[in-house]
Amino acid sequence: MRLTTKGRYAVTAMLDLALHQGKGPISLADISDRQGISLSYLEQLFAKLRKQELVQSVRGPGGGYELKRDSAQINVAQVVDAVNESVDATGCQQKGNCQSGEICLTHHLWMDLSGQIHGFLSGISLADLVVRNDVQTVAQRQDGRATEELILASRSS
């Protein structure tokens, strides 16, 4: 079962994209600033997200990334799956060869858990997250700070 910073970063970045939808492509530099994720690392994650056709890119100045589908059509499980291998709690990638070719004592338990997690995460779309109160609050804080930094930067120039 892998659910580490990698998967969390991916979901966070995708949610950032969903929140700033309709303003043209969003650059990874913006996401990096807002979410505090290293730019190079974001590039690697978005390479995978693009392969899975969850985002599309626009190159050149003013370019960036956009969701390839509507935010209601992208769920959290898809995003995590795109960057991790899978939301899988078994040790055998569900093959059932966990104990020298045969299934181990707890194989079905981990299969059930995997199903549970996948069911939960696939039931939550980016659109669902966007309208959540806690997400709105944090997003406002992040956008506010970004604006603040812009003002500070323009003053000092």
Add this chain to the structure above:
Amino acid sequence: MRLTTKGRYAVTAMLDLALHQGKGPISLADISDRQGISLSYLEQLFAKLRKQELVQSVRGPGGGYELKRDSAQINVAQVVDAVNESVDATGCQQKGNCQSGEICLTHHLWMDLSGQIHGFLSGISLADLVVRNDVQTVAQRQDGRATEELILASRSS
């Protein structure tokens, strides 16, 4: 979120204990043979399980481990928690300081997921697992093989 071989081994070993309950203490060597887990590694895991008072030990010849509580009173979440730090999907150990002291955009999502996983695993006791068909089948295979090996060993001596 950590759910790796470590946690799976712990649950498997505890289930082995539950399956062979009432036959006196079970040695780690037996569990190692049946479940294909390194003996030394099992020792480390059982040190933690003992600290959490999930098992008790009997030293000396004929010794081993027994469940400290009834198998119905021990759930899978407790076992995983005993060896991993926790079944926690957040990156901040639920402290909410994920983004430079404040909560990150997806904090509540991972809190919810953690709750979901914990709820699922804490709803399954060792006793529940023991009576499952798939567990029974594998247990029979494992016990059968152990007996077979005994016969082969006695023949070659």
Add this chain to the structure above:
DNA sequence: TTTAATTCCTACTAAATTACTCGGGTAAAT
């Protein structure tokens, strides 16, 4: 047409974690 912004791509690396091994203890039964 140059410049700058941006994605794209590959390789490398530091830190952490996992999944062990090793070597010696300590307690208790025979």
Add this chain to the structure above:
DNA sequence: ATTTACCCGAGTAATTTAGTAGGAATTAAA
């Protein structure tokens, strides 16, 4: 006494994560 088993701490190889580095390709705008 000897053996069986738990107990304990240190060390280690492999893997993964998280991130760096450097550059090439693309394209909008100056």
